[in-house]
Amino acid sequence: MLKIMTFNIRGASHADGPNAWPLRSALNVQTIQEIDPAVIGFQEVEAGNLAVYQQQLPGYACECGPSASAEEPHQYTAIFWKPELVRRLSAGGFWLSETPDVLSASWETACIRTATWVHFQMLGSGVELIHLNTHLDHVSAHARLAGSALIIQQLQQITHDYALPVLVTGDFNCDPASPPHRLWLQHDFSDSYLATGHKDNPQTNTFHAFNWYKPSSSGKTRGDSILRMDWILVRDPAQKIRPLTCEIVHTARPPLYPSDHFPVVAQLTGL
Numbered sequence: 001m002l003k004i005m006t007f008n009i010r011g012a013s014h015a016d017g018p019n020a021w022p023l024r025s026a027l028n029v030q031t032i033q034e035i036d037p038a039v040i041g042f043q044e045v046e047a048g049n050l051a052v053y054q055q056q057l058p059g060y061a062c063e064c065g066p067s068a069s070a071e072e073p074h075q076y077t078a079i080f081w082k083p084e085l086v087r088r089l090s091a092g093g094f095w096l097s098e099t100p101d102v103l104s105a106s107w108e109t110a111c112i113r114t115a116t117w118v119h120f121q122m123l124g125s126g127v128e129l130i131h132l133n134t135h136l137d138h139v140s141a142h143a144r145l146a147g148s149a150l151i152i153q154q155l156q157q158i159t160h161d162y163a164l165p166v167l168v169t170g171d172f173n174c175d176p177a178s179p180p181h182r183l184w185l186q187h188d189f190s191d192s193y194l195a196t197g198h199k200d201n202p203q204t205n206t207f208h209a210f211n212w213y214k215p216s217s218s219g220k221t222r223g224d225s226i227l228r229m230d231w232i233l234v235r236d237p238a239q240k241i242r243p244l245t246c247e248i249v250h251t252a253r254p255p256l257y258p259s260d261h262f263p264v265v266a267q268l269t270g271l
Helices: 021-035 047-056 142-157 179-186
Strands: 001-009 038-045 062-063 079-081 086-095 114-122 126-136 166-171 231-234 242-248 264-269
Touching: 001 021, 001 166, 001 231, 021 047, 021 142, 038 114, 038 126, 038 166, 047 062, 062 086, 079 231, 086 126, 114 142, 126 142, 231 242, 231 264
Parallel strands: 001 038, 126 166
Antiparallel strands: 001 264, 038 079, 062 079, 086 114, 114 126, 166 231, 242 264
């Protein structure tokens, strides 16, 4: 069994008033500690976030991956894990662009975007897997689709043509009815939230912008979409690994929130 979390934590450099990082960092850490995941895919990790985690989450190791900026504040799609549960065998990362080996952007993306991956081995069972963590663009639909296609292509090389199970976490900045979501499903990934019996509605949104963004009276949201944009995707050629549970974690102390996204956590069996 493996408990995995995806969490867009909102970079520490943002001026968020009552939800500025120094004010919400304790609640953010508490949320992670209460869930107690073995592996975490974080989005928007900056130096201020990382400093708090290194001090208050000492039981985790970290792979930051490539920076999404050439200057401060650097931002990472970092992967954290508990070394007593999983072993890092190798790791890497790339930029979501037409030149993924160098810091760059393509497809009219509003920001430089990255992906980080770690090749893990479960210490109990010996099962090996790839965990890839990413953050797709929030403006360009072209970039979200092209970035997803690039990640799927890169994973073929990383997993030696699908030989290893793959877990993908991230803020995909689009809803489950979008072309990127369909592309992932077409390439044999399952959406853990849907695979465990959930259905989408306006209450399943994972992006809430510190609770100022609410569904309209018609039940629709931004762009007439459901904002469940934080996903845990699973693909296992042997069909042994599958999500057993998947939940959106609504921890909050209004007006204080751990982040402008709710984290998502899944329990995976077969590991």
